[in-house]
Amino acid sequence: MPIATMGVPRIGPRRELKSALESYWAGRTGAADLLATARLLRAENWRRQQALGITHIPSNDFSLYDQVLDTSVMVGAVPALYGWTGGPVPLETYFAMARGSQGRSGGGCAPAAGEGLPAQEMTKWFDTNYHFMVPEFEPGQRFQLASTKPVDEFLEAKELGIQTRPVLIGPVTYLLLGKSKDADLKPLSLLDGLLPVYAEVLRRLEAAGAGWVQIDEPCLALDLDDGARHALHRAYAALSAAAPGLELLVASYFGPLGDNLETALALPVAGLHLDLVRGAADLERALERLPDRLALSLGVIDGRNVWRADLPAILDRIGPVAERLRPERLLLAPSCSLLHVPVDSEGETGLDDELRGWLAFAVQKMAELATLGRALTEGREAVADALDAAARTVASRRTSPRIHDAAVAARLAAVTPEMARRLPYAERRPLQAARLGLPLFPTTTIGSFPQTDAVRKARAAHIKGTLSDQDYLAFLRRETEAAIRWQEAVDIDVLVHGEFERNDMVQYFGEQLAGYAFTRNGWVQSYGSRCVRPPVIFGDVSRPAPMTVDWAGYAQSLTDRPVKGMLTGPVTMLQWSFVRDDLPRATVCRQIALALRDEVVDLERAGIRAVQIDEPAIREGLPLRRADWAAYLAWAVECFRLSASGVRPETQIHTHMCYSEFNDIIEAIGAMDADVISIETSRSKMELLDAFTGYRYPNEIGPGVYDIHSPRVPCVEEMVALLVKARERLKPDQIWVNPDCGLKTRRWEEVKPALAAMVAAAKALRAIP
Numbered sequence: 001m002p003i004a005t006m007g008v009p010r011i012g013p014r015r016e017l018k019s020a021l022e023s024y025w026a027g028r029t030g031a032a033d034l035l036a037t038a039r040l041l042r043a044e045n046w047r048r049q050q051a052l053g054i055t056h057i058p059s060n061d062f063s064l065y066d067q068v069l070d071t072s073v074m075v076g077a078v079p080a081l082y083g084w085t086g087g088p089v090p091l092e093t094y095f096a097m098a099r100g101s102q103g104r105s106g107g108g109c110a111p112a113a114g115e116g117l118p119a120q121e122m123t124k125w126f127d128t129n130y131h132f133m134v135p136e137f138e139p140g141q142r143f144q145l146a147s148t149k150p151v152d153e154f155l156e157a158k159e160l161g162i163q164t165r166p167v168l169i170g171p172v173t174y175l176l177l178g179k180s181k182d183a184d185l186k187p188l189s190l191l192d193g194l195l196p197v198y199a200e201v202l203r204r205l206e207a208a209g210a211g212w213v214q215i216d217e218p219c220l221a222l223d224l225d226d227g228a229r230h231a232l233h234r235a236y237a238a239l240s241a242a243a244p245g246l247e248l249l250v251a252s253y254f255g256p257l258g259d260n261l262e263t264a265l266a267l268p269v270a271g272l273h274l275d276l277v278r279g280a281a282d283l284e285r286a287l288e289r290l291p292d293r294l295a296l297s298l299g300v301i302d303g304r305n306v307w308r309a310d311l312p313a314i315l316d317r318i319g320p321v322a323e324r325l326r327p328e329r330l331l332l333a334p335s336c337s338l339l340h341v342p343v344d345s346e347g348e349t350g351l352d353d354e355l356r357g358w359l360a361f362a363v364q365k366m367a368e369l370a371t372l373g374r375a376l377t378e379g380r381e382a383v384a385d386a387l388d389a390a391a392r393t394v395a396s397r398r399t400s401p402r403i404h405d406a407a408v409a410a411r412l413a414a415v416t417p418e419m420a421r422r423l424p425y426a427e428r429r430p431l432q433a434a435r436l437g438l439p440l441f442p443t444t445t446i447g448s449f450p451q452t453d454a455v456r457k458a459r460a461a462h463i464k465g466t467l468s469d470q471d472y473l474a475f476l477r478r479e480t481e482a483a484i485r486w487q488e489a490v491d492i493d494v495l496v497h498g499e500f501e502r503n504d505m506v507q508y509f510g511e512q513l514a515g516y517a518f519t520r521n522g523w524v525q526s527y528g529s530r531c532v533r534p535p536v537i538f539g540d541v542s543r544p545a546p547m548t549v550d551w552a553g554y555a556q557s558l559t560d561r562p563v564k565g566m567l568t569g570p571v572t573m574l575q576w577s578f579v580r581d582d583l584p585r586a587t588v589c590r591q592i593a594l595a596l597r598d599e600v601v602d603l604e605r606a607g608i609r610a611v612q613i614d615e616p617a618i619r620e621g622l623p624l625r626r627a628d629w630a631a632y633l634a635w636a637v638e639c640f641r642l643s644a645s646g647v648r649p650e651t652q653i654h655t656h657m658c659y660s661e662f663n664d665i666i667e668a669i670g671a672m673d674a675d676v677i678s679i680e681t682s683r684s685k686m687e688l689l690d691a692f693t694g695y696r697y698p699n700e701i702g703p704g705v706y707d708i709h710s711p712r713v714p715c716v717e718e719m720v721a722l723l724v725k726a727r728e729r730l731k732p733d734q735i736w737v738n739p740d741c742g743l744k745t746r747r748w749e750e751v752k753p754a755l756a757a758m759v760a761a762a763k764a765l766r767a768i769p
Ligand code: GLN
Pocket: 446, 447, 448, 499, 505, 566, 614, 616, 656, 657, 658, 741, 742, 743, 744
C-alpha cells in the first residue's frame, strides 16, 4: 500500500534550521554551513520517513525560507529591483526577496540614500498560519528555469538510496497566488509563458529517474471561475505530454473540491489527492465518476490538527474503497502536508501521560498511516494492538471528565442575544466622552512596549527558578511604572501598562484558562525562521480567576489618565491554537468569549475605563469559500460582542486589527460595534481607510500612523500628512492617533522619539483648522 506524507516539517526537531539561518544572517557562519545543515535536515527527514514505512517520501518539500519563494526563483520570477540578470539565483538575492536587505538607515524625513531593498510581500497560505512570499509579476513578465532545486533534491535523496516523490506547487495555484503592481496584468494570462519552465523541470525529473511527482493545486479548494478551470486543463494537458514517463499526482487540500470536482477528475494525470478530513463528501462523488486511469490519494489523517486519529473508524470508511479499487490505484496520505503540525509529541514530557497520549504530531501521524496501510493489506488482525490503542485513546478523550465541564455547558446554554448587545453607539458615545474627557485626536498605543533583553532575561530566569516570584514581580512593576511615567511625560492621552509580563498574546491567556495546554517543543513554522507554538485547546474553556486585573489595576493606580485594559479576543485565541475537534469551532469560541467577558467586567469593576480586545486574526479565519463566510462572520462577531458587552455603556471598548484588508468584511467589522478600532494603515498610506469611508463607519478609528515593522523613526510631518489624509476620509471626532501595532519588537531608542513625534503630530493636527 503506497503511503505518502505530502510534505514534512522542515525546521528540524530542535529548530536547527532556525539557528542555522539566523546565524548565517547575522554573519556568524557562512553559506556552506547553512547549506550543510539544510542537507542534514533533509537526509534526516527522508530517513525518518523511510523508517516509519512511508513509501512516497516527498522531496523538494524542504525550503530555506518558503516553498512559494522557491517556486518564484525556480521560474525566474525575480522582480527587476533585486538586480538579477539571469543564471542561477544567488543566495543573497533569494534572501533579499525573503527579508529585504539592509541599507544604511536614513532616519528623518528624507528618504534614506542607499536604503535597502524591500522584502516581497508576505501573506497567509490559504487558511493556515503559515506565511508565504507573494509572487510578483511585472509587465512583460518572462519565465525561465533559474533553479533546478527540485531535481537537485531528488538526486540528493537518490544518492542516499531513497526514491522520492518530488513536490511542486502547481502552475495555476502559483499564478493565482501572485500579484502585479499593474492592475491590468492578470496572472493567469502568464500561464503559456510559465508552462515551458514546468515542462522542463518535469523532463529533467524524468531523466533523473523520478516516477511519481506531486503537484499541489490547493486552489482547487477555492471558488474558481471558468478561466481558472480552463487554465488547469490546459496546464495538465501540457505537463503530462511533456514528461509521459512520469506519474503526475495533483493534490488538492484544505477543503472540499465541491464544484471543482469535475474539473479535477478530468485532468489528464495519473493521480488525484483528496483532503478527506475537510472534504469527506468528495469521496463518494469522486468514486462515482472516477476515470479508470486515475489513482486516488486518500487524505485521511488530519494534517492540520494534533489529535490521534480514530483508526478503526477510518478503516470502516476506506476499507470498502480499497476493495473497489485495484491496490495500485490507491494511496494513503494525510489530508495535506504535515508542515502545519509539530514534529514529535514524544518529547512533550511537560504534559501528563493522558494528555500526551491524545496527541499526534508529524511522527505519530506517519505511524498512523503505516498502521492503516498494514491493516488494508494484511488485515486488521495484523495491527490489532495499534488499532485497539487508537480506539482506546479516542474513547478516553471523548469521555474524559477533563474535557467536559458542566458549568461551562450550562453557561453557554444560558446565553441570550441581549448579552451580546450594548446601548447604541450614539448613546454610549457622550457617556464615554464625559467620563474620559479626551481631546480631539486622542493619542494612544496598541499595548506592548519593548520586550528588552532585560525583560526577556528576567522572564527566563524566573522560569528557570533563579529569579524568585517576588523579585520577578518587583521587576515587572518597575518596568510598568517606568512605562506609565514615560507615557505621561510625552503626554499620551490613553495609556497602556506595556505588557511586560506577557510572553505571547495567546499563550499568556491560555496559561491562565482552564481547557488549554502548552507544549514545550510543539513548534510550527510561521514564516522563514519564525516558528510558533500554538497552544492546544483540549477541553471546555473557563477562567478560574482574573487574569489581567492586577496589572491593569496597578498601572491605573499610578496615574489619573485612563489606562486601557488589554486582552486578546476570542477569535484570535481560537485561531492561533490547535482546537479540539469534538466541538464546533464556534462553540469553543463562545466558551472563550464568556471567559473573556468575565475579565472585561472585572477590569471595569477595578476602575478601568477603557478595555482593548485585540482581534488581529478575525480576517484570517475566513473560510476558503465565499459561501461559508456569512456563517463564520456571524459567530465571530457574536463572540467578540459577547466578550465586550458585559460592561456599562460608559466603559469604552477598543479593538485592534493588523495585516487586514477590510473591504470585503467591513460590514462585519461594523457589526462588532467596538467603540474604537485601531488598524494598520501607515504602509498603505491610509488607503485601507477607504473601506471605512465607503461604509460610513460610525464609530471611532485609530488609523496607524507609524510603521512599527521598521526601525526607522517617523517624523512629525509625515505623520501629520497621514492624519490629514485620514481627516479627508473620516470625521475629525472619529479619529484617534496611534501606531500600526504593538511595539514589543522595537527598541526604546526608536519608540521614544517616534511616540513623541506622534503626540506632536496629533497636537499639530488639533491646531490645523
Ligand atoms: N496588544 C498587542 C500588542 O500590542 C497586539 C498585538 C497584535 O496585534 N498582534 O502587542
